[in-house]
Amino acid sequence: MTLDQRALRDRLVLRQATPGDDDAIGALTDAAFVAVGEESVERRLLRELAADGDLVPELTVVAEVDAELVGHVACSWGTLGEQRAIGLGPISVRPDLQRRGIGGTLMSAVVATADQRGDAVVVLLGDPAYYGYFGFVPASTLGITSPGPWRDAYFQAKPLRAWRPEMAGAFRYAPAFERIEG
Numbered sequence: 001m002t003l004d005q006r007a008l009r010d011r012l013v014l015r016q017a018t019p020g021d022d023d024a025i026g027a028l029t030d031a032a033f034v035a036v037g038e039e040s041v042e043r044r045l046l047r048e049l050a051a052d053g054d055l056v057p058e059l060t061v062v063a064e065v066d067a068e069l070v071g072h073v074a075c076s077w078g079t080l081g082e083q084r085a086i087g088l089g090p091i092s093v094r095p096d097l098q099r100r101g102i103g104g105t106l107m108s109a110v111v112a113t114a115d116q117r118g119d120a121v122v123v124l125l126g127d128p129a130y131y132g133y134f135g136f137v138p139a140s141t142l143g144i145t146s147p148g149p150w151r152d153a154y155f156q157a158k159p160l161r162a163w164r165p166e167m168a169g170a171f172r173y174a175p176a177f178e179r180i181e182g
Helices: 005-011 019-033 043-054 101-116 129-132 175-181
Strands: 012-016 061-065 068-080 085-093 122-126 155-159 169-172
Touching: 005 012, 012 101, 019 043, 019 061, 019 068, 019 085, 043 068, 043 085, 043 129, 043 175, 061 101, 068 101, 085 101, 101 122, 101 129, 101 169
Parallel strands: 085 122
Antiparallel strands: 012 061, 061 068, 068 085, 068 169, 122 155
8 A cells, every 4th residue: 555645644643652552563663673574673672661661651652544553653761860851762664654754743743742741852863864854963962971882973862942951961761772782
């Protein structure tokens, strides 16, 4: 099934993910990240984040077209210094529907909701050319230090209205990230 972008946008529904979505989210995540028949690191990460209770429900969202799950974004609790902060990722879109605005719609929804909730910042690891469109900048420019050895341009942050420069510090993802990477 291929949909033009306008028809897709008109039929796209976003909603908070529920535990009943887990199998569909897992399959979607695998399809977006690995070859058929393999389990992705991202799927294992989502399972661990859920088991630990570190997913932020209001910021873990699915996209559906005609009641079929076609996109997903997860946000989890991390820390920035001693404060809670939001880590975004993974984000997945069904491969045949990528580059049609689903990921962008999910990103915009999560950023707007985080801002409305009063969260100060959202951090992620990803392509600066893509995420820059949503206002993400190298986290280091905000005084946020990376928890990993990634190139500066790829560890990014989006300051929200509640952001204050004195909030800067070392960021850590939820413990599941360390377990999965380790």
